[in-house]
Amino acid sequence: MKLKYYLRITLRNFFRHRVSSLVNLIGLTTGLTCAFFIYLWVQDELSINKFHEKDDRLFRVMEFQTYSNEMFATNSTPGILAENLKIDFPDIKYAATTTWVGKSLLTYNNDKYFKEESFHVGEDYFNIFTYPLLAGNPDDVLKDKSSICISRNLAEKFFGDVESAVGETLRYENDRDFIVTGVFENIPKNSTYRFDFVLPFEDFKDDNEWVKSWGNNGPHTYVILEEGAEQQAVTEKISGYVKSKNEDGDSNVDLFLKKYSEQYLYGKYTNGVQDGGRIEYVRLFSIIAIFILVIACINFMNLSTARASKRAHEVGVRKAIGADRQTLIKQFIGESLLITIFSMVLAYLFVLLLLPQFNFITDKEISLELTPQIITFSIATVIMTGFLAGSYPALYLTHFNPVKVLKGEIKSSAGEIWARKGLVIFQFTITIILIVGVIVIHKQTSYALTKNLGYDRDNVVFFSQEGTIQDKRDAFFTELRKIPGVASAAGTSHTLLHQMNNTSGLDWRTKQPEERILFENIRVDHEFQKTMGMELIAGRWFDKQFGADSTKIVMNEAAVKVMGFTPEEAIGETIKLWEEHDLQIVGVLKDFHYQSIHREVDPAFFWLGNTWNTAVRLEAGKEVLAMTKVQELYETFCPGFIFEYEFLDKSYQELYESETRIGTLSSYFAGFAILISCLGLFGLATFTAERRLKEIGIRKVLGASVSNIVMMLSKDFTRLVGISIIIAIPISYYFMDKWLESFAYKIDLSFWIFVGTAIISLMIAWLTVSSQALRAANVNPSKCLKDE
Template identity: 40%
Template sequence: MIMFKNHLKIAWRNLKRNPLFSLINILGLSTGMASAFLIYFWVTDEIMVDKFHVNEPNLYQVLMKSEENGIIRILDGTQGPLAEALEKDLPEVEHALTVMDGGKLGMSISFKNEENMFKTAGLFASKTFFDAFTFPLIHGTASQVLSDKDAVVISENFAIKLFGSVENAMNRQMEYNMFGNEHSAKVTGVFKNVPNNSTLQFNFVATRKKLLEDIWTNGQVWTNTGPDTYVLLKPNVDIATFNLKIERFIDKYDEYNTFSLFTRKFSDAYLKGNYENGVQSGGRITYVKLFSFVALLVLLIACINFMNLSTARVSRRFKEIGIKKTLGSTKRILVVQFLAESIFITFLSLALSLVLVILLIPVFNFITGKELGMDLIFQHMSILLLGTLVTGFISGSYPAFYLSGFSPLATLKGKFQGKGTELFARKGLVVFQFMASLVLIISVLIISDQINFALTKPMGYQKENLVHFDLEGKAYENAPVLFDEIEKIDGVESVGGISESLIREDGGSSTYGIDWPGKAENLEIDFVLRRVDENLIQTMNIEMVAGDVFTPELGSPESYLVLNEEAVGLMGLKDPVGKKIQLWGEDKTILGVMKNFHTASVMQPISPVVFRYAPNLDLAMVRIRPGTAAKTIESLEQIYTSFNPGFNFSFGFQDQSVNAQYLTEQRILSLSKYFAFLAIFISCLGLFGLAAFNTELRIKEIGIRKVLGSSSLGILRLLSSDFIKLIVLSIALAIPIAWYAMSDWLLQFAYRITISWWAFAVSGILAITIAMITISFQAIKAANANPVKSLRTE
């Protein structure tokens, strides 16, 4: 204990004796540690998504494989009867359940209780939903709340909104509107609000029976897909064997089936939900791994600063080491001393890093879309302390073993071995620091370029000045009348209707049920399918390449279809306009062909799209005159609320909906920018410290050179040339690494940029400029100093 106290005293004295270097060490380490802690909290939150369910180890989602044009697609939408059949036929299944997200059908769901009315998201699920998933009930029994067809279970918040309190909600009647039809329901239970780390987000759960018997009757047949199917397997079921068993399960119920089944752990969907040609190919887990690596990299850069500055100042401690060794100190004791000093500084940095974390958490939450709280610091304090201890050991290990290895005689004489090795190692660490920082900077520039490309790439229709809003109640029942009134608004150019948004990453409503003469026997194409009115194509400014659009003059527009170029190409049709094809066995005529347009982000290729006519739809699209948005939307709201009393007017802009598809990438870009800045900042701190020390060592040399006539520019060149060479080497090493990493990242986009030389040039120039500014501060100060002071005998 006495020795330990002595080590701390010496560490404290060294801190006070060298305030500049101490400040650089503490500031660099605390910044690196704060970055690592924030990323650790983010990674922990990402990994824990959907892990809170009690049955998580045995809870799986059933997925389907479909081969289309030689490519294997993975579909999460399954057949409505599948869950019941799996539970009935397979003894390994404890529960199988159907879950249908209302939004997946393009449903517009508004609940009302007398004067209160709210539109919200919800699910239709099998009666065992609350047995399989852990969403705790405040009122009601898990096995009973969904027994009755007209039962509905609502969230705590939703109960308060509709009925004033949770207690008032129980056994109350309520109505909801779907597809323009009114349905009644009885509240049989109230569940706690769904946590943020759940991928299932909903405010009500209605019954599967209600969905399939009264609302979406087509969901009862094996040839239609849509709902998600989940299975809770019994303990100790071998999942590989189970997957083989269910692979061709549907064949038993559908002789024309082309789908094969397999399962994926429910909690894996969030992080590992991407598939490429039927093989799992990453997902958000890629970003979790990436930023875990980046956090460690930034922390390592901070540790390198400590190592560099500690070894650089080694000459100041030679006599101390020599005297201690002469008086009997062993190498082990000296190693312990230097490690203790390092850990002491690291724990001082921990205190500052926690202050930084507390200050930065609100900003970090805004960037990442998380809701991380201060309680995380206390929950993970043991991990933070362990991380600090490891950081201190890593930071101090090289200096400790390096400093303790000198001969006592050599150190007392001022002579020592290993100077060349020390210098080489220090230069190597500087190169590594700037190389890592440059890789991050280059990556930021390329990611930014790709996101800008995605946001500005033409969609195939005019997304600007296009407003959309849901049609409910009378607006759904009498959409043509409402549209006539809207077209009279001065700022409105046109208005059209569509069954659901075109902007759906999962494609939204789709069908395999299109046949045509000459179709190959095993050819399966999943067509994106939308119902539209006669004005939708013109309103969205979708270009026609052949034929015509829907018009009232057609007589029976329901008998016609409009396809895009991709659909026609996949079908192999020549001169398609006027040709007969079949939709679900009904004869249809191809009326026109649209130019290709995007129905998802540029990560996805163009989809084959089919439009069919319908007069009453769920979503209105309004094109407004540029520069009139505020006034026109105000008029839209007045007409909508007067036409449809009791329903709220909620609208959105199409360009914002398109941009929202890249929210994850935009957040990744924002995080990358911050970490690139921190990496270069910490690297420059170390460079500043080394430059200061180098200047200090050569102060007499500089004085002599000035007396002999050397200019300030010459002194600047002398002190900076070695460092600039190291930065240039860093650039040379960073370019191929960044190019390889970014080329791999860009592969996830179906439409992507070509990596340009300017990203590397800009990063290199930026690195050299920052390094020159950092070095020049000390060099100019030394060059302008009075040489008399530096040459004066101590």
């Protein structure tokens, strides 16, 4: 009965005070919709890699490497680490080495071709990770070097079903055959690694002698600890293991264990100390969700207390006929909860409607299902929001003295007015901080995407050298450069997007014995500098006219600087590489970015050698025709292979995918915060205008103009927004400055960012308030004063 009663009272008050009730409903619905989306995103982020059954014992073996007194954390480890750890440390039950995920070609019966994500993994792989095998045994599915495990998806593509796949032969890279010994379930969406087949690591080891050395890194190592084994204790045991295995006893490597499921969120290290990662964005959006809900609740509180005088007589009458304060508080809280429940239902419908677009923006596959977690979140949010939104109005309205109320002596107290103003200031302070954040993130991302990188990335295509290209490289590049629309083409071991191959094995004349400096190692051909548009600041590039350039080396500015030379001084110096190659410096390139601008440009060197990537610069306007001819040439040299390529500018943009998505999400949520805050101002402006109608009428009779009235009604709100700006600017500066610290190259937090935000905030407030102020100012004075 009480619920029916509360519902009837709520609906009656909703329709009696349509404007303020609608503002409350829209504000709460918007706030709950934002909170729902953020909750789904946060839950998805927190679930990444958490599905493995042995999650509590699953660790990645990582390295701390020390160079120039700075410690770096890396996932790369020696290729023979896993097999030796399992032998020498009883606390380690399973250990497996993996290579890196990349696309490779699989062929069946010379008529089915698929290029899918794959990598080589150790024998224990399926005992470590929970990728359920639909066929095969985890203990022996990868024991044979000629075995291959494929996903359900790939089994159905090749053979129609899982059962038909086992025992069949697939050809890898048109080079050698593997027998299907296992089929695993498709990789779940909340896994950082997505792949469709795996090959034994022993096969990779046979083709790559370098992985058998303790002095070389590259592969990744994963372990499962025995039950009861402690992470820290095992870390202490294995810490110096690589040092002990190093042939000359000289190593700068310390091993440590990192829980595998934590690395996605806690993957950032600064000088050997874990220092955030994606968890910072999880925290940021969780805080934003709370603030948006609080802003929506503030609207509810403000409008409820503002219209208190209109409900004061109701409270007075109820108290006069015997209703106690507790009963009235329950009524008002009940009304608030009912409105919140209705808002949550609407928010749920909006989330269902907008979820596909949200998934597109975030590049996720989130679905909305009524799981226990979702139900718990919804109930908890409704209760907290309902009580937060309704508690202050309930306590405020029910403290009125019924005698004074019925005599019409009730007036807003100074405390009430200041509380309402304080809530408005809080609202707009949060909104302004969000606006500054959106502007800074957008400007930094734009800066990253438009920054001069030291080379020209426009109209450059990269693709792998496959098939017979490696054996007929000269012939292939000769024909490639003849294609109309191809401005130039070059071979390289690098993609200019990530750190790929580095070494500390360089010695030079002035190097100190204790110095350890890491250099990026880039193999190229004679046309690379021309193709990429890089600038020489001293010396020359490799040139066939000079003949023996195989004994030459080209450095970047950062390299010669760390070596203690100026670019001019470096020319002619001799470098000893790995104590095997004596290479003379013939050129110095202007610094260029070959990884994200989160990092400063690191030392790098170029030398002639085998390459496995092709860079092609296309003439503007001829891209489509040229790439058609490039594909034809590729297929001539690589029959049976699938031609895939990437434009360098697009790949570069993907480096800042995280920042771009965060910026986009922030823009939407800031927009919602602005909307909710404006709804609150709109409601308060409406109420203020209604309450001052007689004053407005008198002023107009006495000669006040419309502009005078608008200014009078707007100035109080302008003052509140001005205070919000003063509070928000130093707070936003602090947090944005901290965020920008993660970039080695960044924008300046200029004065105009904050001035612009202040102007935007004032304009939004004026536009919101002035519509109601104009409406009030244009009312006929006779209508305002007719009951006097």
